[in-house]
Amino acid sequence: MRHLTRPQLRNCNTAHFKKRIRLLRAAAIVTTTLVTGCDGLSDDSTDNNNNANNTEIVDIGTIRTISVNGTVLSSLPQNPLNPPEASVALGRMLxxxxxxxxNQDVACASCHLPEFGYTDGRRRSAGVGGVGSGPARSPGQIGQITRNSQSVVNTVWNGINEFGVFNPNTxxxxxxxxxxxxxxxxxxxILSREEMRGDNFTEAEILTEIINRINRVSEYQAMFETAYGSSQANIGNVAQALADFQRTLVANNTPFDRYLRGDTNAMSNAQINGMxxxxxxxCAECHSGPMFSDFExxxxxxxxxxxxxxPDTGNGNFAFRTPSLxxxxxxxxxxxxxxxxxxNDAIDFYDNNNNSDNPNVANNQLDxxxxxxxNLNNNEINAIEAFLSALNDGAFDRTRPDRVPSGLNVGGAID
Ligand code: HEC
Ligand code: HEC
Structure with a gap:
């Protein structure tokens, strides 16, 4: 991915940083020990190719950590990656x-709406044939899909570890x-029958169909020309533009992040107690790293x-990925x-952790x-809820475009 800045690792001595974290664990320091991560986002735009095995480790530094009883919690990087503007603008339209x-009735935004933090506010999403938005959206004939919509905010950092290192390709x-x-x-x-494809095209047909459609819209031709130097869309640059746009949807200035960056008033006593x-x-055994997820x-x-x-079997074994908190x-x-x-009920779920709630999962299969x-009592549940409230940042991009180049309904049949 040519556009991702590849900071020079020598500016961030990860080995040294790891050692400091180990020392902190050993010292079992109680709260509020601020540790500065590796500073400085070094933008080396000449070194921008993937290496031979097609991996790209990104370490953009500037995360900060706090040791709580020897467990390290981390802030998000302050500097997001900056994907090229023209690709972002195109991705936003797509x-x-x-x-x-x-059927030209569902957009990505139909299930990832700014007013629901780029989810859809529903238990389970409704794609093809759905009308309306949020919980009130009525599913079409195909019905709801099996899963809850995930936020695309901060997905630029999916996979990030406690040292601020991540790999966009994996x-x-x-x-x-x-x-x-x-x-x-x-x-x-786009391939999924329930989400976007519907019954008028097969999986083998749909990508060619949408690329042909896009290539007939002159406004898109101009945007592809500006972003990629060719007016022709293909599935590779469509995916790239969507990814680049989503990489700009960040919310990295929560009370918790500000607290770790040195604003000691950013978190209330109740939130600190909840931490x-x-x-x-x-909780941090799995909800770890800057995203509060080990991504396992x-x-x-x-x-x-x-x-x-x-039943939804997850990866086949009823295992699901730790979500961000x-x-x-x-x-x-x-x-x-x-x-x-x-x-509050979601946290309370963890008080009943010896009995599986799923008849397909035996107790001895639980992690x-x-x-x-x-055990968690009500005070502890409320305290944890207070801490989780320090992980919200409402200042994310909520732009809803006035129009899209196809002239179709913005966001699909959501109004
Ligand atoms: C019908 C509703 C629906 C539509 C339309 C939809 N999504 Fe999603 N999205 C979901 C659901 C549900 C999940 C979780 C699915 C799963 O785990 O199988 C998800 C997951 C994601 C994730 C993963 C986030 C993470 O942290 O793992 C991304 C990124 C995403 N969608 C982007 C998009 C893009 C881009 C489009 C358009 C090309 C799109 N979505 C269209 C409902 C939808
Ligand atoms: C063993 C790993 C593990 C531990 C420990 C753990 N979680 Fe989770 N957490 C998960 C996974 C996996 C999911 C998703 C499960 C699913 O949807 O089936 C999840 C989901 C959640 C959710 C729902 C988030 C969302 O977006 O849907 C919340 C809230 C949550 N956990 C809070 C906590 C709290 C609070 C604790 C400590 C009391 C905790 N977790 C401990 C792995 C863990």
Whole structure:
């Protein structure tokens, strides 16, 4: 991916940083020890090619960490990657344009709306034939899909570890991590019968169909020319533009991030206390790193989503990917099938961690890190909820374009 800046690692001595974190763990320091990560975003635009095995490790530095009882929590980087403007502008149009769906009625934005933190506010998403937006959207004949919509905010950082290192090519996507990278992810909803494709085109036909459509719109021709030096769309540059646009949707200035950057008043006492409870109840065993996710799969035995004829098996083993705990104020309902509408109830779920809620998952299949969570009383649940409220940043880009180049309804049939 030519556009990603590739900072020079020598500006950020990761080995040294790791050692400091190990020392901190050993010291078991109680809260509020601020540790500066590696500073300085070094933009080396000449060194911009993937290396031989097609991996690209990005370390943009500037994350900060805090050791709570020896467990390290990390802020998000302050400097987002800056994908090329023309590609972002094009991606924004494609994201909102139902031209990408078989019946030209569903856009990416139909299920990823700014007012719901770029989810759809529903337990389970409704794609093809759906009308309206949010919980009130009525599903079409094909019905709802099996899963809860994930936010695309901060997905630029999917896969980031506690040292601020991540790899856009291997960034895990979806509740079961079955796809990696934003580029590869972008094709999947277009191919999906329930989400965007519908019944008028086969999987083998749909990509050619949408590319031909886009290439007939002169405004798109001009935008592709500016962004990629050729007026012709292809599935590669469509995916690239969608990925680049999503990389600009960031929310990295939460009270927690500001607190770690030195604003000691940014978090309330209740939130600081909740941070302690969060660590003491082992939440950070999985909800770790700047995204509060290890991006690994875990079996929690969450109950089946309502109304599913066949169980959602996750990766085949009822394991689901740890979601980020950022932006939860905007992204209810929670869990892979929207099982919990209320955040307090979602936290309370962890008090019953010895019994599987899913008849297909035996108790002894539950993740050990889940089973080891100490009991939670109401005060502790409320404290953790207070901490999670320090992980919201409402200042993300909520732009809804006035029009899209195809002239179709902006966002699909959402009004
Ligand atoms: C019908 C609703 C719907 C539409 C349309 C839709 N999505 Fe999604 N999106 C979802 C759901 C549901 C998930 C989780 C799916 C899963 O885990 O299998 C998801 C997941 C994602 C993710 C993964 C986020 C993460 O952290 O793993 C990204 C990125 C994304 N969508 C972007 C897009 C783009 C780009 C488009 C348009 C090309 C699109 N979506 C169209 C509902 C939708
Ligand atoms: C063993 C790993 C693990 C531990 C420990 C853990 N979680 Fe989770 N968490 C997950 C996974 C995996 C999911 C998604 C499960 C699903 O949807 O089936 C999840 C989902 C959530 C959600 C829903 C988020 C959303 O966007 O839907 C919340 C809230 C949450 N966890 C909070 C906590 C809290 C609070 C604790 C500590 C009491 C905790 N977690 C401990 C792995 C873990």
């Amino acid at each position: 994201f909102w344009d139902p031209i990408l769906s078989g 960034a895990p996507m979806f509740w079961d991590g079955r796809t990696t990278s934003l580029e590869a992810q972008a094709i999947e909803p 302690q409870e969060f660590v003491e109840h082992d 799969l875990h079996v929690l035995g969450v109950a089946e989503a309502n109304g599913l004829n066949t 950022r932006q939860l104020a905007f992204t209810a309902p929670y869990f892979h099938g929207g099982q919990e509408v209320d955040l 050990p890190d889940f089973r080891n969570i100490p």
